[in-house]
Amino acid sequence: MALVMGGLIGLDRGLRRRPAGPRTYTIVCIGAALTMILSQYEYIMLTTDWAPAAEAVGLKTDVSRFGAQVINGIGFLGAGTIIATNQQKIKGLTTASGLWASACLGLVIGASFYECAFLAFLLILLTMWLLRPLEESIIERSRNINLYVEFHKIGDLTEILKVVREENIHIFDMDIHHGKDQIVQKPNAVLYLRMEHRTPHHEVVARLSDLDEVYTVKEI
Numbered sequence: 754m755a756l757v758m759g760g761l762i763g764l765d766r767g768l769r770r771r772p773a774g775p776r777t778y779t780i781v782c783i784g785a786a787l788t789m790i791l792s793q794y795e796y797i798m799l800t801t802d803w804a805p806a807a808e809a810v811g812l813k814t815d816v817s818r819f820g821a822q823v824i825n826g827i828g829f830l831g832a833g834t835i836i837a838t839n840q841q842k843i844k845g846l847t848t849a850s851g852l853w854a855s856a857c858l859g860l861v862i863g864a865s866f867y868e869c870a871f872l873a874f875l876l877i878l879l880t881m882w883l884l885r886p887l888e889e890s891i892i893e894r895s896r897n898i899n900l901y902v903e904f905h906k907i908g909d910l911t912e913i914l915k916v917v918r919e920e921n922i923h924i925f926d927m928d929i930h931h932g933k934d935q936i937v938q939k940p941n942a943v944l945y946l947r948m949e950h951r952t953p954h955h956e957v958v959a960r961l962s963d964l965d966e967v968y969t970v971k972e973i
Contacts, residue, residue, distance in 0.1 A: 755779075755786040756876050760884070767888060768895045772843035775888045777850045779880045784854035787861055787873050788824060794866050827856040851881060896948045898922075898957060902970045903941040907931060909966035910942060916964060920957065921949035939968055 759782025760775045767774035799807050835845040854877055861870045902913060910929065917924060926945040932938050948957070954972055961970045 755782040756880065758782065760880075764888075764891065767892050769897050773846050774892070776880050776884050777846045779884065780847070780850040780854045780877060783873060783876050783880070784850070784857040787854070787857040787869070788821075790869055791857075791861050791864060791866065794861075794869070795864055798864075823856055823860060824853070827853050847881075851877070893954050894951050895954075896951055898946050898948065898954050899973050900944045900946065900958070900961070900970055901941065901973050902944060902961065903932075903939045903968040904966050905939065905968060907940045910940075912966050913942075913961065913964060916961065917944070917946065920952075920960065922957070923947045923949070943973065 756779055760779040762782075763773065763775035763778025766778065832849065835843065835849050854873075858870060858873055858877070861873065904910060904913065907929075914924065924944060924946055928943040930941050932940040946957075958970055958972055961967055
């Protein structure tokens with residue numbers, strides 16, 4: 754249920770060209786479900802099979818809270834894998850979510866809840882490997898598309914926007930940069946577009962690439 758519902762929420766975000774897509778949402782949802790199952794498992798085991806050992810050492814603490822410290826701490830490590838490129842594209846969200854879910858998986862393995870660990874392991878691998886081509890295929894047909902465009906001079910943007918409108922593509926936002934900084938020398942813009950019809954994104958990119966005014970164009 755976590756895989757399906759998390760994936761559907763992420764699919765909506767992916768179709769709207771938001772940074773976090775189906776795989777990121779799915780992995781986080783699986784990890785969250787995993788921690789809740791672990792808490793319930795530890796409580797049951799402490800009142801049954803682990804009860805004699807807990808009584809022998811005088812354990813009074815709620816051990817399910819130990820995992821919370823790991824889950825909070827791993828967030829800082831995951832944040833280090835997320836970067837924003839000079840093309841205003843966010844990268845590393847799926848890596849960060851996978852790292853966090855792996856920490857949740859480690860907690861379950863440490864509690865000897867192997868049945869749940871094995872199932873979660875398969876679901877996370879399924880999300881990371883098999884959902885990627887499906888995600889790319891669905892998003893390729895999305896009506897929303899974000900493009901990073903570099904051109905020769907700032908006046909070229911007028912011709913680029915003219916061609917975009919001729920293709921029945923609506924422009925609902927854009928970020929314009931004049932370039933000539935340490936990273937990007939040429940003027941550029943990030944265009945946030947919505948197409949009238951579900952045209953494959955590579956056709957839109959190819960159409961703009963053919964313009965003499967355009968130096969490079971990429972989907973982000």
